[in-house]
Structure formats: C-alpha cells, structure tokens
Amino acid sequence: xxxxxxxxxxxxxxxxxxxxxxxxxxxxxxxxxxxxxxxxxxxxxxxxxxxxxxxxxxxxxxxxxxxxxxxxxxxxxxxxxxxxxxxxxxxxxxxxxxxxxxxxxxxxxxxxxxxxxxxxxxxxxxxxxxxxxxxxxxxxxxxxxxxxxxxxxxxxxxxxxxxxxxxxxxxxxxxxxxxxxxxxxxxxxxxxxxxxxxxxxxxxxxxxxxxxxxxxxxxxxxxxxxxxxxxxxxxxxxxxxxxxxxxxxxxxxxxxxxxxxxxxxxxxxxxxxxxxxxxxxxxxxxxxxxxxxxxxxxxxxxxxxxxxxxxxxxxxxxxxxxxxxxxxxxxxxxxxxxxxxxxxxxxxxxxx
Amino acid sequence: xxxxxxxxxxxxxxxxxxxxxxxxxxxxxxxxxxxxxxxxxxxxxxxxxxxxxxxxxxxxxxxxxxxxxxxxxxxxxxxxxxxxxxxxxxxxxxxxxxxxxxxxxxxxxxxxxxxxxxxxxxxxxxxxxxxxxxxxxxxxxxxxxxxxxxxxxxxxxxxxxxxxxxxxxxxxxxxxxxxxxxxxxxxxxxxxxxxxxxxxxxxxxxxxxxxxxxxxxxxxxxxxxxxxxxxxxxxxxxxxxxxxxxxxxxxxxxxxxxxxxxxxxxxxxxxxxxxxxxxxxxxxxxxxxxxxxxxxxxxxxxxxxxxxxxxxxxxxxxxxxxxxxxxxxxxxxxxxxxxxxxxxxxxxxxxx
Numbered sequence: 001x002x003x004x005x006x007x008x009x010x011x012x013x014x015x016x017x018x019x020x021x022x023x024x025x026x027x028x029x030x031x032x033x034x035x036x037x038x039x040x041x042x043x044x045x046x047x048x049x050x051x052x053x054x055x056x057x058x059x060x061x062x063x064x065x066x067x068x069x070x071x072x073x074x075x076x077x078x079x080x081x082x083x084x085x086x087x088x089x090x091x092x093x094x095x096x097x098x099x100x101x102x103x104x105x106x107x108x109x110x111x112x113x114x115x116x117x118x119x120x121x122x123x124x125x126x127x128x129x130x131x132x133x134x135x136x137x138x139x140x141x142x143x144x145x146x147x148x149x150x151x152x153x154x155x156x157x158x159x160x161x162x163x164x165x166x167x168x169x170x171x172x173x174x175x176x177x178x179x180x181x182x183x184x185x186x187x188x189x190x191x192x193x194x195x196x197x198x199x200x201x202x203x204x205x206x207x208x209x210x211x212x213x214x215x216x217x218x219x220x221x222x223x224x225x226x227x228x229x230x231x232x233x234x235x236x237x238x239x240x241x242x243x244x245x246x247x248x249x250x251x252x253x254x255x256x257x258x259x260x261x262x263x264x265x266x267x268x269x270x271x272x273x274x275x276x277x278x279x280x281x282x283x284x285x286x287x288x289x290x291x292x293x294x295x296x297x298x299x300x301x302x303x304x305x306x307x308x309x310x311x312x313x314x315x316x317x318x319x320x321x322x323x324x325x326x327x328x329x330x331x332x333x334x335x336x337x338x339x340x341x342x343x344x345x346x347x348x349x350x351x352x
Numbered sequence: 353x354x355x356x357x358x359x360x361x362x363x364x365x366x367x368x369x370x371x372x373x374x375x376x377x378x379x380x381x382x383x384x385x386x387x388x389x390x391x392x393x394x395x396x397x398x399x400x401x402x403x404x405x406x407x408x409x410x411x412x413x414x415x416x417x418x419x420x421x422x423x424x425x426x427x428x429x430x431x432x433x434x435x436x437x438x439x440x441x442x443x444x445x446x447x448x449x450x451x452x453x454x455x456x457x458x459x460x461x462x463x464x465x466x467x468x469x470x471x472x473x474x475x476x477x478x479x480x481x482x483x484x485x486x487x488x489x490x491x492x493x494x495x496x497x498x499x500x501x502x503x504x505x506x507x508x509x510x511x512x513x514x515x516x517x518x519x520x521x522x523x524x525x526x527x528x529x530x531x532x533x534x535x536x537x538x539x540x541x542x543x544x545x546x547x548x549x550x551x552x553x554x555x556x557x558x559x560x561x562x563x564x565x566x567x568x569x570x571x572x573x574x575x576x577x578x579x580x581x582x583x584x585x586x587x588x589x590x591x592x593x594x595x596x597x598x599x600x601x602x603x604x605x606x607x608x609x610x611x612x613x614x615x616x617x618x619x620x621x622x623x624x625x626x627x628x629x630x631x632x633x634x635x636x637x638x639x640x641x642x643x644x645x646x647x648x649x650x651x652x653x654x655x656x657x658x659x660x661x662x663x664x665x666x667x668x669x670x671x672x673x674x675x676x677x678x679x680x681x682x683x684x685x686x687x688x689x690x691x692x693x694x695x696x697x698x699x700x701x702x703x704x
Contacts, residue, residue, distance in 0.1 A: 205649070
C-alpha cells in the first residue's frame with residue numbers, strides 16, 4: 001500500500017523476507033527517517049503475508065515494475081537478477097534505488113557508497129546507488145581515517161566470513177550440519193560454499209576458501225569485489241589491494257585480518273589507535289592486556305565497525321595489522337543501505 | 353617397561369594420554385622405526401593404565417628423571433614445564449629428546465627442525481631437538497621449496513587455527529558450546545582462548561584473535577613463535593615475517609592465508625604450482641575450476657601439508673597468495689616428531 005506524498009517518505013523494501021530484507025525493516029524502524037508508508041516487496045511466493053512496521057501491519061506484494069509508482073526510496077536486496085530487472089524500472093518511476101546486490105556496483109554511472117567514506121559521491125547518482133559488498137564496507141570504513149591522515153598505498157586482507165552472507169538458508173545449513181557432526185553423522189551439504197556452484201562441502205567445523213564463483217584469474221568473485229570496490233569507494237586506482245576470502249563456521253559477523261602499508265614511516269600503532277578511537281562509525285576495541293579485541297560473537301546485532309589488534313609489522317616500519325569485525329547483515333548490508341537513505345535526505349537529494 | 357638394547361629402539365612418549373601424545377603412538381605404530389620397547393609416560397594420575405602398541409600392552413608410568421635410563425629416543429608433549437624439568441634429565445641419561453613444547457625452541461644450542469626444510473640441523477643437537485610450533489611447521493614446509501627456487505623476502509600470514517591446538521579439553525569445550533548455542537542456551541566458557549589467561553570467551557560460532565598470551569609488543573606468543581621460529585628454521589634472519597593468529601571453531605587442522613614476496617619478479621603462479629606439486633611432504637590441491645582446494649575437513653588425519661589457491665597479487669609482480677592447511681596434531685606435532693626420529697636413525701645420529 002502506497003500513500004500519496006504529504007509529510008514523509010514512501011519506502012519500498014525489495015526482498016523483505018530475506019536475511020538482509022528483514023534487517024532493512026528493523027533499521028528503518030530505528031531510523032529518524034520520516035517513513036510515511038512502507039511497501040514490502042518480495043517474490044509471488046510471499047505475497048499476501050504481512051509484516052509489522054511502525055506499529056502497523058503492511059501487506060507484502062509481489063515486486064513488479066508498477067510497484068514503484070510513488071515510491072521515494074527503494075531498498076533492494078533480492079539478488080542480482082531482480083535488481084537488474086527492477087532497479088531501472090524503479091528509478092524510471094522516480095524512486096531512488098539503494099541496491100545491495102553486485103548488479104550495478106562497478107557501473108561508472110552508479111555511486112558506490114559507504115557514508116563514512118564517500119558520502120559526497122551520492123550527489124552524482126542517476127537514480128541508482130549501490131551498496132558495496134559486506135566485506136568491503138567494514139574494511140574501508142576502518143581504513144579511510146588512516147588513508148586521510150597518513151596515506152594508504154597497500155592493503156592485503158584475509159577474511160573470516162560468516163555464512164549469513166549466503167542467506168538465511170546457509171545459517172540453517174550450518175546449524176543442521178553442526179548437529180549432524182556432533183551426533184556423529186555425516187553432514188549433508190547442499191548450499192555452501194556457493195549454492196549455484198557444482199560441488200558443496202561441509203561448512204560445520206570447517207573453513208572453506210571459496211566465497212562466490214571463481215573468476216578466470218583464479219580469484220573468487222568475492223575477492224575481486226573487495227579489490228575493485230575498495231579502489232572505487234576510495235576513488236584511488238593506485239592503492240594496491242589483494243584479498244583472500246574464506247568462509248568460517250560463524251553465523252553472523254565477518255572478521256578480517258587486514259595488513260596495510262601507509263605512506264608515512266614515522267607513525268606508531270598508538271597513532272592509529274587514537275585516530276580510530278574518534279572515527280565515525282568505528283569502535284576501537286584494542287586493549288590486549290585486558291583481552292579486549294573485536295569478535296563476531298560480540299559484534300553481532302550492532303551497527304558499528306569494531307577494530308582492534310592494531311600493531312606494527314616488526315620488520316616493516318610503515319606496515320600495520322588490524323583486526324576488523326562487523327555485523328555483515330547490518331553495516332555490511334541493511335544498515336549501510338538505510339544510512340545511505342538518511343544521508344540522501346540530509347543532503348537534500350531526496351525530497352517529499 | 354624398558355628392555356635392554358639389542359635389536360631396536362627404546363622409545364619413551366611423555367604426555368602419552370594427551371591429544372598429541374596419543375597420536376605420537378599412532379605415528380610410531382605406522383613408522384618403519386624399529387621400536388623394541390615403548391615407555392608410555394604421563395602424570396601420576398594416569399600411571400597404571402595401559403595402552404596398546406605393536407599388539408602388546410604397555411603400562412603407563414609416572415614421568416620421572418629415572419624413567420629415561422636406557423631410553424634411546426624420548427618424544428615429549430606434556431607442556432613446557434614438564435619439558436623444562438625432564439628433557440635435560442632424559443638427555444643427561446643418553447636419550448635424544450624430541451620436544452614438542454616451546455621450552456627450548458629458541459635456544460641456540462637446540463636445533464628446531466622440520467625435516468623437509470632443515471634436516472641437516474639435526475647433526476648439531478646436544479641431546480634435545482625441538483619440534484616447532486604447529487602453525488609454523490606447515491607454513492615453512494610449503495614455503496621452503498619456493499625459497500630455494502626463487503628466494504623469499506617477505507611473509508605475511510593470517511591463521512585459521514583449530515581448537516585442538518589447545519588440547520583435548522578445548523575440543524570438548526567447542527562441542528559442548530556448540531550444543532548449547534544450537535539449543536538456545538548461553539555457552540559456558542572456561543578454556544578458550546587461553547586456559548591460563550584471565551578471560552574466557554565463547555568459541556562456538558565465533559572467531560577469537562588471540563592464541564596464547566599477549567606479549568609486551570601486543571603480538572601474541574603464538575604470533576611471535578611464527579615470526580621467530582620461521583627465521584630460525586629457514587636460517588635467515590633477513591626474511592620479513594609478520595603474523596596474525598586467529599582461533600576458529602574447527603576441531604582439527606589449521607588453515608593459513610599466506611602472502612609472500614619472492615626475490616624474482618618473472619615467476620608465475622603456475623611456476624609455483626609446478627614446484628609444489630613435486631615438493632616433499634606437500635600435496636598440491638589447486639584447481640579452482642573444479643573447486644579443488646585444501647580444507648581442514650579434508651586434511652584431518654593426513655600427514656601431509658596441503659596447498660592451494662596459489663595466485664599472484666594483481667598489483668605486485670613478486671607477491672603471491674597461498675592457502676595452506678595441515679593436521680595440526682600430525683604434521684604440526686606428532687608426525688613431525690616421529691619424522692625427526694626417523695631422520696635421526698637414517699642419518700646415523702641414533703644408534704642401537
């Protein structure tokens with residue numbers, strides 16, 4: 001149900017029943033955005049069900065091009081093919097799309113935005129704004145203050161990614177497999193590492209060095225997303241970025257072991273800590289003497305990016321390690337999308 | 353029970369009831385070493401129990417200095433304090449000690465040996481030979497052929513370490529916590545990340561960036577072991593090594609995301625693959641098109657080091673990624689110790 005414009009925004013959420021979609025609604029619920037109406041969209045299968053938002057019930061409709069008439073902001077998280085088909089339809093009808101899939105991220109016409117890093121890119125939008133990949137968002141949010149202060153010439157990242165990045169069914173598979181292994185049974189694998197790939201492997205009590213499909217250069221698509229998106233968001237093609245992405249048996253929140261080389265050589269780990277203690281959207285958790293460091297179990301359900309284990313390479317004066325953890329469904333997806341919507345309003349880029 | 357010398361070796365295993373000790377006996381069982389008698393040693397608590405080896409039953413005795421009279425080879429894996437106390441006593445009585453703890457690893461008088469890398473260092477022993485840290489062993493075994501062929505100037509490693517590195521009780525805790533989380537209960541933590549440290553955290557469905565105690569430089573002892581032991585084993589203090597060690601909810605086998613810079617710039621990933629396909633103790637599992645790569649679940653119970661995901665950094669011509677997995681209780685501990693014993697015999701350094 002879409003109300004006529006008067007004193008608030010008409011917001012659509014596409015893929016509202018998914019792991020990210022449900023959290024987009026939660027994030028809107030906690031946001032100061034003046035949402036007048038919510039249009040929950042999904043596949044035909046879920047149409048007719050309803051969700052609660054702002055103490056009202058809203059009926060889920062099947063997502064179609066016409067759904068976006070009178071919509072101001074459409075948050076998409078229903079897979080790349082849905083976005084490719086419907087995001088241009090929504091934009092054509094005047095909605096601003098914030099798309100959480102990889103469909104438009106590398107399109108030069110589409111801003112790829114992490115508000116703490118490149119909010120200014122929002123002004124260049126042509127109806128579609130892309131939400132970066134989850135593992136990229138938390139990394140650039142933590143590294144941008146360092147880049148601004150000391151220059152950044154190199155990033156080498158190894159990820160410890162939660163299964164929820166592959167959707168709610170992947171969480172269910174991890175749980176089911178965990179029970180099977182604990183009961184001494186052979187675990188059944190049908191989803192991980194990639195639902196659409198040929199082979200599936202046990203995820204419970206295992207680590208799988210494949211997230212998304214392999215590319216011709218033997219990097220996975222997830223790794224190439226981290227490499228290419230980081231350069232686009234930071235608007236610097238000269239930064240050397242390389243990545244290894246690994247799935248671990250964690251339900252929610254990605255960990256990242258990030259190695260950087262900064263331009264300056266006279267910077268200490270405590271300089272970096274001071275910088276990150278004041279960085280927007282970042283919480284410093286770095287006190288080894290008291291065993292304070294970020295972990296998925298403590299980051300889940302929170303909107304911030306948590307950073308710790310900051311220390312200098314013993315042999316390289318401009319090389320530093322950081323351990324970065326964030327909820328992949330929130331800052332990595334739903335919260336970053338709602339945060340973009342909030343910034344659009346603040347910057348006067350969406351009106352009602 | 354120790355037999356007099358005649359046609360075989362008298363071998364003692366200290367810490368025979370532990371996760372590594374039990375596997376030392378298994379590895380001896382499968383070894384061509386001519387073991388004439390096995391002396392299973394443990395704490396007073398286990399004395400009187402018996403184990404089976406070579407189709408005979410051997411009674412566990414309490415480890416004491418006198419235990420090592422007539423012992424040719426003593427494999428130690430009962431913790432650093434036991435080794436500090438008893439390894440010199442064993443050596444004094446003529447046994448060659450292969451010690452799996454960190455007690456003597458950095459002692460300049462003690463060879464630190466991975467047979468595939470520095471077998472020749474065995475000749476310098478003074479009664480004690482140190483078995484390196486599990487995470488170090490698998491890394492240097494995979495990197496040494498590359499270092500020999502192309503030179504190695506830099507290593508940056510992020511580990512994905514199994515809980516069995518913290519002993520059999522840590523595996524039990526992971527399993528119990530996993531059940532608690534799956535049943536919606538609050539998990540109880542008493543062991544991980546470090547039994548002797550102040551705080552304990554949930555390990556199930558989590559990743560903990562602390563293995564062993566923090567050092568004054570904010571690296572953990574595990575990370576410093578990887579840094580210092582790698583340089584000692586490779587006998588090259590010039591190699592730049594830095595490490596981040598993370599515990600993941602896996603029972604057995606460590607994963608490692610290893611980034612290296614070699615001396616030469618005209619080497620391809622396929623050159624490295626060819627080299628490792630023929631390397632001793634290494635199995636190349638690197639065929640992304642067929643989703644072939646190493647994983648803890650497939651490496652566990654095997655003696656080799658598995659390497660895959662080899663690829664060049666898109667921006668750095670001498671930079672490469674490798675994903676290295678091995679059973680931390682076998683090549684990382686029990687098998688490397690027994691393998692050292694086999695080499696001692698082959699090199700004529702132990703006689704009977």
